[in-house]
Amino acid sequence: MRTPRKGKVYSRNYSLPTIWKNGNIYTKLSFFIWGSANIANGQIAKGLIFLAAQAAYVFYMINTGIGNLMDMRTLGTEQQGKVFDESIGIYIFSKGDNSMLILLFGVSSVVITLMAFASWLISVYSGENARKLKLANRVVPGIRTDIRMLFDKNIYRLFLAVPFLGIIVFTVMPLIYMILVAFTNYDANHQPPGNLFTWIGFSNFKSLLSTGNQLSQTFWPIFIWTMIWGFTATFSCYFGGMFLAILINSRGIKGKKLWRAVFMLTMAIPAFISLLVISTMLGKMGIINVLLQQWGFITDPLPFLTNGTWAKFTVIIVNLWIGIPSTMLIVSGILINLPAELYESAKIDGAGPVKTFTKITFPYMFFVTTPYLITQLIGNFNNFGVIFFLTGGGPLTLRYYREAGETDLLVTWLFKLTTTTTDYSLAASIAIIIFTVSAVFSLYSYSRSRAMLDEEGFQ
Secondary structure: OOOOOOOOOOOOOOOOHHHHHHHHHHHHHOOOOHHHHHHHHHHHHHHHHHHHHHHHHHHHHHHHHHHHHOOOOOOOOOOOEEEEEEEOOEEEOOOOOOHHHOOOOHHHHHHHHHHHHHHHHHHHHHHHHHHHHHHHHHHEOHHHHHHHHHHHOHHHHHHHHHHHHHHHHHHHHHHHHHHEEEEEEOOOOOOOOOOOOOOOHHHHHHHOOOOOOOHHHHHHHHHHHHHHHHHHHHHHHHHHHHHHHHOOOOOOOOOHHHHHHHHHHHHHHOHHHHHHHHHHOOOOOOHHHHHHHOOOOOOOOOOOOHHHHHHHHHHOOOHOOOOOOHHHHHHHHHOOOOOOHHHHHHHHHHOHHHHHHHHHHHHHHHHHHHHHHHHHHHHHHOOHHHHHHOOOOEEEOOOOOOOEEOOOOOHHHHHHHHHOOOOOHHHHHHHHHHHHHHHHHHHHHHOHHHHOOOOOOOO
């Protein structure tokens, strides 16, 4: 008779059809009654836990879940209204459906169902694993062994459990909710509980992306300006920081540490404070306009923030103050570690400063900083602070839809739609468009970059 051995748990590289085909009656039963295979193969406590989880899920779905999912079809049918109460002689509000809560509870039921599906998979694979251990005459671990391993080899699962649940509750569920809101008419005219909102399909996206209506005539100019702003703000700070870093690190420049510290002072001051101060200085009665008038350079105040074209150039120039120092710091670190033999070889070959920069410094710099550059570009597409604190998205124009201004980015317009005009469905649609553009661009550009294709190093 073979002595039972302790062996490591079998790898779970087998598929569900394979488990169903090769498993015994208890394995097949575990597809319908969670934990059956565990109980049959000696893991009684674990099997009962799976069975209790299934019972809890079934109870939830029968009691609440199915109703929540059914209500999602219409997002409510009974609207709140006023009813005259003859006994007291006044109108009272009748209780109606709340579309917002219906959608929230429906999303909760969907997420719980997905988690139940994951639990079902774990139950099936766990039962099959126990069956194979028993079939191989190995020791089937009990609940005490599993708990002991949870505090030893599998302690990462214990530590990751709470953050994982936090991500589900505070990230995944709100994300699903926001995506679904984009397909409704949840706006200022459909505010629960007084009014209901309902599904309208892709109408919001059609209104934004089509032509001929005020929404599209607002979206496309703001979208184009967002792209222009993103590329201009990114590359102006990138090349400005690179030039400053090369200048400070040049031979013959004394006090390199002092110069770096001077330019890094802008990072020590919170950006929103600097932007608010600069916004005041550039105002109609700000110190810059006042001084220029007193010195006789101008007769009327310059429209730094009150004219659309002026305001766009202004935010780009002011952004240099915020962005160049951080790029300078990164580039300085790269320059210090740039292989000196490359420059020595170039000097021997007779290359001048310009050729050295175009053939060695910039290619090497671009190779190393490509991920940073892509990150900065996506960050500038969603750079809320510079626009919000400097211009507030203004100047406003009657050509645009509801509170949108000529320097608004998609993200600042989205903010106004949610906080000022309560057009939540439009805001959610814009958020989806921003995410799609950012994700596609960043994944494509990074996958095509040399930093990805040539990970071994710069040649």
